Amino acid sequence: MRILLDYRPALRQRTGVGEYGHGLATALVPLLGAGDSLTLFSSSWKDRLPPMAVPGAVLHDSRIPVSALNFAWHRFAWPRVEWLAGHVDVAHSLHPLLIPSRASRVVTIHDLYFLTNPAHAAAEIRRDYPRLAREHANRADAVVVNSEYTRSEVIERLGVPPDRVVVCPPGAPDWPRRLEPAVPGPILFIGTIEPRKNVPGLLRAFSELASGGGDTPELVLAGRITREGLYGTGVDVASVIERIRMPGYVDESAKQELYRQASMLVLPSFDEGFGIPVLEAMTVGVPVIAANRGALPEVLGDTGLLVDPENPSALADAMRQVLQDGELRKRMAETGAARAARYTWQSSAARLKDMYRAIAGRRSRT
Numbered sequence: 001m002r003i004l005l006d007y008r009p010a011l012r013q014r015t016g017v018g019e020y021g022h023g024l025a026t027a028l029v030p031l032l033g034a035g036d037s038l039t040l041f042s043s044s045w046k047d048r049l050p051p052m053a054v055p056g057a058v059l060h061d062s063r064i065p066v067s068a069l070n071f072a073w074h075r076f077a078w079p080r081v082e083w084l085a086g087h088v089d090v091a092h093s094l095h096p097l098l099i100p101s102r103a104s105r106v107v108t109i110h111d112l113y114f115l116t117n118p119a120h121a122a123a124e125i126r127r128d129y130p131r132l133a134r135e136h137a138n139r140a141d142a143v144v145v146n147s148e149y150t151r152s153e154v155i156e157r158l159g160v161p162p163d164r165v166v167v168c169p170p171g172a173p174d175w176p177r178r179l180e181p182a183v184p185g186p187i188l189f190i191g192t193i194e195p196r197k198n199v200p201g202l203l204r205a206f207s208e209l210a211s212g213g214g215d216t217p218e219l220v221l222a223g224r225i226t227r228e229g230l231y232g233t234g235v236d237v238a239s240v241i242e243r244i245r246m247p248g249y250v251d252e253s254a255k256q257e258l259y260r261q262a263s264m265l266v267l268p269s270f271d272e273g274f275g276i277p278v279l280e281a282m283t284v285g286v287p288v289i290a291a292n293r294g295a296l297p298e299v300l301g302d303t304g305l306l307v308d309p310e311n312p313s314a315l316a317d318a319m320r321q322v323l324q325d326g327e328l329r330k331r332m333a334e335t336g337a338a339r340a341a342r343y344t345w346q347s348s349a350a351r352l353k354d355m356y357r358a359i360a361g362r363r364s365r366t
Contacts, residue, residue, distance in 0.1 A: 001360045003028075004081060004088040006099060007040035007054075008066060012047050013249050015192070015223070016276050017110060020146065020170055021094045022054065027171065027349035029056040041085055043069050060085040067124065073100055074128045089360040092144075096133040104141040104359040109133075111273030111294065112153050113196050120195040134158045141359040144168050144352065146274040149295035166355050170276050171345030172283045175256055177337055180285065180330070184263035184323050186220040186245070188286070190255070190277040191267070193229045198268045198291070198309050200233040205268070205315035207240050212320070217263055219244045222255070259284045263329075264322045268309040272296050278304075279343055282336035287329050289318045303335040 005025055010018035029038055042049040043062040053059065062069075062084050072078055077100045081091055091101040094108045114121045114129045121129070137143050137158045143165045145151045151165050187206065191197045199221070210216045221230075225246050230237050237244070250258065259265075265281035265288050272294040279299060281288050288304035290296040297306055305318045322329060 001036045001089045001357065002039065002087060003037065003090045003092065003356055004039045004041050004060075004085060004099075004101075004103075005092045006094050007042050007049070008044070009094050010053070011042055011044060011049060016274075017094055017108075019276060020108075020110070023171055023345045024168065024349055024352060025054045025057060027345035028352060029054060031346075031349055031353050039085060039088065041081065043084075070124060070128075073097070074132060090356050092356075096129055096136060098136045098140060105139075106142045106144060106355075106359070107136055107140045108144045108146075109137065109150060109154050109158075109273075110146055111150055111271060112157055113271045113273075115157065116271070117195070140164070142166055142355050144355075146170060147295035147298055149298050150273045166351060168348035168352050169343055170274060170279060171348060172279055172340040172343045173252075175259075175280070175284050178260045178284045178286070180333065181261060181263070184217055184329075185261040186218045186258075186263065187319060188220050188222065188258055188262035188265050188281075189267065190222045190250075190258075190265070190280075191269075192224045193226075193233070196270050196272075198270050199225070199230075200235045201268050201309055201312050201315065202266060203230065203233060203235040203237055203240075204312035205266075205319065206244075207235075207237065208312060208316040209319050210240050210243060212316075216243070217323070220258060220262070221246050222248075222250050222258055224249060255280070256284070259286050262286050264289055264319065266315070266319065267291065267296065268307070268315055269293065269296065270309055275299050279340055282340035285333035285337050287322050287332035288336060289315070289322065300336075301339055303339050304332055 010022040037058050039058040039060055041060050043064040045065040049059050049061040081099050081101045088103045091099040091103045092106040093099045096107050096109045098105050114125050118126050118130050137160050143160050145167055146169055151167050154160050154165055155162050193199050206219045265286050267290045269291050275296050278288050290300050291309035292306040307314045307318050
């Protein structure tokens with residue numbers, strides 16, 4: 001059985017989708033049987049696939065611009081991936097749209113926010129996903145999702161039969177539990193400035209927290225966020241801008257250091273299909289405040305604080321509570337780490353392998 005996985009989202013500066021694909025691929029390779037192989041497919045004009053991206057995987061690295069190939073695939077269902085990478089039995093896309101192929105085909109749906117708020121999506125997603133996602137999901141031999149929340153969304157909103165939807169959550173990273181800092185460290189956010197992440201709500205809450213007096217720690221906004229982007233949110237951040245640090249994209253070691261220092265992670269998103277930063281924070285024992293939306297309550301459970309993302313005052317109160325209550329921080333750290341241990345890449349990769357084997361060789365619906 002030859003499996004092809006579209007590895008392009010993990011090619012450079014891995015964020016949520018890239019981390020998900022890399023984690024699944026890394027855990028899947030050791031589970032493959034004799035005669036099985038995993039091919040990582042990449043295409044880019046300037047970025048090359050690292051030779052040891054996933055040890056044990058076969059690499060196929062095409063020098064084709066991503067945007068050009070996506071346009072051809074999404075609009076014309078051409079060229080078949082076999083023309084580029086040779087024979088495959090299963091072709092797995094890390095996005096909601098199919099890879100053109102004669103093989104059995106799998107799509108991955110992380111969330112359906114692009115259906116509810118298409119104007120908030122990037123241009124390519126806005127152009128293709130709302131128009132094609134339902135059709136492609138129903139033509140796929142299987143749909144992989146990252147949470148029970150997303151599974152219910154795919155079944156109800158896209159009409160995909162339940163027996164074709166497979167839940168494969170992200171796994172907790174292999175990071176050690178930290179020692180809590182002697183003094184509460186920065187308030188941490190990891191993500192982007194896209195509207196779904198609700199950075200304006202976080203800025204309003206932080207401004208309210210800082211205006212209340214006391215020793216408010218700095219706010220660290222890690223990810224694709226710039227000072228110009230903050231001013232573009234429409235929130236008056238002049239009074240707190242010097243207390244906000246924006247390190248930009250952070251690699252794994254830098255991210256671990258941010259978690260080791262943080263007093264808490266705050267993720268006030270309007271919607272999340274999973275919320276990988278929540279799992280990362282729980283793994284190392286960082287208290288988490290998250291929105292009571294999407295899959296975040298499913299992932300966090302009762303180990304953190306859930307708030308209405310449209311209520312900045314409630315978010316500020318939750319941050320103040322964590323900063324002031326050492327026993328609460330300790331309890332959140334302990335219960336969060338225990339909950340994070342339930343999520344493993346190995347269990348999700350095993351579920352994925354069983355699904356691949358069940359559909360391999362089956363022709364996709366046309």
